[in-house]
Amino acid sequence: MHWFxxxxxxxxxxxxxxxxxxESVAAGYVDKIxxxxxxxxxxxxxxxxxxxxxxxxxxxxxxxxxxxxxPLAGTIEYSNDIFSRGKRExxxxxxxxxxxxxxxxxxxxxxxxxxxxxxxxxKRFSSDDEDRVYDILARFGVSHLRDKTIGDLSGGxxxxxxxxxxxxxxxxxxxxxxPDTFVDSSFSVDLNQILxxxxxxxxxxxxxxxLGSVLESVKNIACVNGTLHYHSADEGAEHIMESMQCSFRxxxxxxxxxxxxxxxxx
Amino acid sequence: xxxLTYPFFLRALGAALLVSITCGILGTYIVSRxxxxxxxxxxxxxxxxxxxGYFLGVSxxxxxxxxxxxxxxxxxxLTRRARMRIDTLIGILWSFGMAVGIIFVxxxxxxxPNLTGYLFGGILTVSYYNLIAMGCVAIGTIFVFILLxxxxxxxxxxxxxxxxxxxxxxxxSFILLGLISLTIVISIRVVGIILVISLLTIPQATASLYSNxxxxxxxxxxxxxxxxxxxxxxxxxxxxIPSGATIIxxxxxxxxxxxxxxxxxxxxxxxxxxxxxxxxxxx
Numbered sequence: 001m002h003w004f005x006x007x008x009x010x011x012x013x014x015x016x017x018x019x020x021x022x023e024s025v026a027a028g029y030v031d032k033i034x035x036x037x038x039x040x041x042x043x044x045x046x047x048x049x050x051x052x053x054x055x056x057x058x059x060x061x062x063x064x065x066x067x068x069x070x071p072l073a074g075t076i077e078y079s080n081d082i083f084s085r086g087k088r089e090x091x092x093x094x095x096x097x098x099x100x101x102x103x104x105x106x107x108x109x110x111x112x113x114x115x116x117x118x119x120x121x122x123k124r125f126s127s128d129d130e131d132r133v134y135d136i137l138a139r140f141g142v143s144h145l146r147d148k149t150i151g152d153l154s155g156g157x158x159x160x161x162x163x164x165x166x167x168x169x170x171x172x173x174x175x176x177x178x179p180d181t182f183v184d185s186s187f188s189v190d191l192n193q194i195l196x197x198x199x200x201x202x203x204x205x206x207x208x209x210x211l212g213s214v215l216e217s218v219k220n221i222a223c224v225n226g227t228l229h230y231h232s233a234d235e236g237a238e239h240i241m242e243s244m245q246c247s248f249r250x251x252x253x254x255x256x257x258x259x260x261x262x263x264x265x266x
Numbered sequence: 267x268x269x270l271t272y273p274f275f276l277r278a279l280g281a282a283l284l285v286s287i288t289c290g291i292l293g294t295y296i297v298s299r300x301x302x303x304x305x306x307x308x309x310x311x312x313x314x315x316x317x318x319g320y321f322l323g324v325s326x327x328x329x330x331x332x333x334x335x336x337x338x339x340x341x342x343x344l345t346r347r348a349r350m351r352i353d354t355l356i357g358i359l360w361s362f363g364m365a366v367g368i369i370f371v372x373x374x375x376x377x378x379p380n381l382t383g384y385l386f387g388g389i390l391t392v393s394y395y396n397l398i399a400m401g402c403v404a405i406g407t408i409f410v411f412i413l414l415x416x417x418x419x420x421x422x423x424x425x426x427x428x429x430x431x432x433x434x435x436x437x438x439s440f441i442l443l444g445l446i447s448l449t450i451v452i453s454i455r456v457v458g459i460i461l462v463i464s465l466l467t468i469p470q471a472t473a474s475l476y477s478n479x480x481x482x483x484x485x486x487x488x489x490x491x492x493x494x495x496x497x498x499x500x501x502x503x504x505x506x507i508p509s510g511a512t513i514i515x516x517x518x519x520x521x522x523x524x525x526x527x528x529x530x531x532x533x534x535x536x537x538x539x540x541x542x543x544x545x546x547x548x549x
Contacts, residue, residue: 029349066430092430103298103423104478113420116431149478165427 017044019082019173019203020065025074027057027064033072034060038228042173044081046203047195049218056225058207062175065205066092081172091166091174091202096159096183101151107161108133108146114165136164140194156187163194173203181209192217269503274390278509281392282495284400285456285465288407288449290488293466294473295442298480299422302467304341304443307356309450309462311337311363316384316459317370326384327399331451337363338443346436387458387510389499400452407445411484414438419480456495458510465491468517475528494520 020042028034034057042048052058063069064076067088082088091114111133112125125133137143140160145153153161159179166174176195180188195204196217206218221231269275296305315333319326337359345352371379383391411418420428421438429435453462473486497520498513505512 068426068429087432090430092427094424094427098426099424100300104474104480104483105419105423106479109419109480110423112416113423113428114431116417116420116428116433151478169431 017079017081018042019044019046019079021077021079022064022071023075023077025064025071025076027060027069027071030072034226035064035224036227038074040222040228040230042203042205044172044203045199045201046205047199047217047219048203048205049221050205050207050224051209051221052224054209058209058224059177061224061228062177062205062207065175066090084170089169089171089173091169091171093159093162093166093174093176093179095177096155096179096181099150099158099162101158103150105150106146107142107148107150107153108137110150110161111137111146111164111168114168132168132170133164136168137161140164155183156190159183159187159191167198171202173205174198175205175207177207178209179206269500274392275503277392277394277397278389278499279496280397281389281400281456282499283492284397284404285449285453286469286491286495287404287488288400289453289465290469290486290491291407291411291484292442292446292449293470293491294480294484294487295418295422296446296466297470297474298483302463303353303356304338305446305450305466306463307341307360307363308334308337308443308447309454309459310360312447312450312454313367313384313459314363314365314370315367316381316454317367317374320374320379321370327396327451327454330454331448333363334447334450335444338447339440342436342440342443382508383458384454385458385460385510386508387454387456387461387513389456389495389509389513390503392455396452396455400455403445403448403452407449410441410445414441415481418442422480456509457513458508461510461514464514464517465495468514468521469494472517472521472524475524490517490520 018041020040022038022040025038025040026033026036027038038061040061050058050061060069064071067090078088082090112129115129115132134143134146137146140163142157142160142164145157145161150158150161166176180191195206198204199217223229223231296302312330312334315330316326318333319329322329340359341352341355344350344355371381382388417428417433417438420431420433421435425435425439449466450462453465457465469487469490470483472490473483477483477486494517495513497516498509501507501512501516502509
């Protein structure tokens with residue numbers, strides 16, 4: 001079984017590594033099962049868009065993936081590649097609106113929290129941790145903001161900082177929950193570029209209700225509505241997805257780039 | 267100055283300092299994490315412990331400590347396990363604690379004890395025994411915050427994210443809730459049950475006018491809390507009013523005055539900025 005073996009060094013071979021594998025997972029609460037029979041595999045350097053109606057279980061799936069809730073049934077396995085220094089490293093960008101923007105915390109401390117650098121009030125960070133934090137802030141062009149309070153930033157700047165927090169621990173998998181909702185539209189454009197660059201190195205799972213913004217960059221799409229339907233990248237555009245389970249509309253003027261997915265197989 | 271020669275007054279000053287340190291630090295966590303209502307629930311529930319203490323003939327404050335710690339545990343466990351809405355649960359515990367207290371006080375044989383001190387504070391009657399308890403809680407709080415500062419900061423800012431990064435969120439929350447219960451109980455002597463929340467919120471609100479940094483807000487809250495306590499202590503002595511009321515009055519006046527100054531400064535700065543930008547853009 002290649003599953004538990006550490007990643008073979010070559011870049012070509014790593015495409016097939018399964019980072020996370022869910023088998024017949026059910027999740028939800030005791031009195032309300034939200035997800036049933038989910039089989040879902042995330043390969044190295046995947047770029048999966050998760051779409052589906054509100055209440056369909058997108059968030060629950062993500063919480064299972066992140067280890068915030070235990071599945072009620074089924075198994076979820078993480079490859080050794082996900083672990084680093086004995087910790088499961090999954091980068092996570094929460095929904096913008098769940099963050100308390102009035103909290104008195106400085107930008108660099110937000111990013112430090114991505115490392116969970118421990119230490120008391122007087123202890124300085126290890127220089128390794130400091131380098132990581134300042135490097136990632138520089139990479140996303142927000143170094144100059146590092147001593148600001150999080151609430152003083154614009155929406156786009158904040159999302160960059162939260163991306164820094166998600167990526168500072170060098171995870172092999174990044175999970176984003178509606179990263180461009182409630183944020184200025186110029187950030188959406190930047191985000192697409194950022195994610196495509198990141199995807200050269202790591203796998204990305206992007207949860208979104210806005211399919212239009214997802215389609216540009218994702219390779220595969222998973223529709224979640226109680227169950228999960230997977231649409232791979234090489235699906236032709238000639239099929240119209242009209243299933244009630246995850247219908248969507250594209251509204252635009254003229255040359256809207258579009259992708260049409262196959263019907264869910266029965 | 268003659269006041270400083272009285273032992274009871276020195277004890278009151280010591281109590282003011284110790285309680286200010288504890289409330290300044292923990293209050294910053296409470297305000298930042300927006301759990302003021304939880305602290306309010308725990309403090310009112312503590313009254314049940316005081317009533318029980320009278321009924322059983324043991325120290326009311328020790329009983330109150332146990333009672334509020336139990337309440338804190340109930341809040342933490344029931345919201346996580348029983349999927350109860352936290353504000354509903356607190357509303358229940360808040361009033362139930364008071365009710366239990368009143369029931370026990372009236373069931374206690376003999377004449378009803380004077381509850382004013384517990385409800386509104388009596389900083390001038392602090393005993394050495396109280397002072398030692400306050401000192402222990404203050405040292406414990408300082409110790410926990412020095413040791414776990416970063417973890418507490420990350421937890422308070424974004425609990426869910428901290429969980430995904432493997433932080434022992436539940437354990438740290440429990441430790442802090444335990445400290446909050448103890449803090450509330452030692453503060454009962456100073457400001458009373460009904461007014462305990464004030465020491466955990468007003469100094470922090472004042473400090474937040476001047477800093478956006480968690481650490482600095484903690485330090486400045488301690489200062490503002492101590493200032494308010496001292497002013498309230500003196501008022502309490504001369505006017506013969508329960509110290510809780512005078513302390514909260516002082517804390518609030520300080521906050522109100524500084525907030526007004528802050529607003530005026532901000533308005534002045536804004537109009538200065540507008541004057542500067544005049545002619546460059548209109549809109």
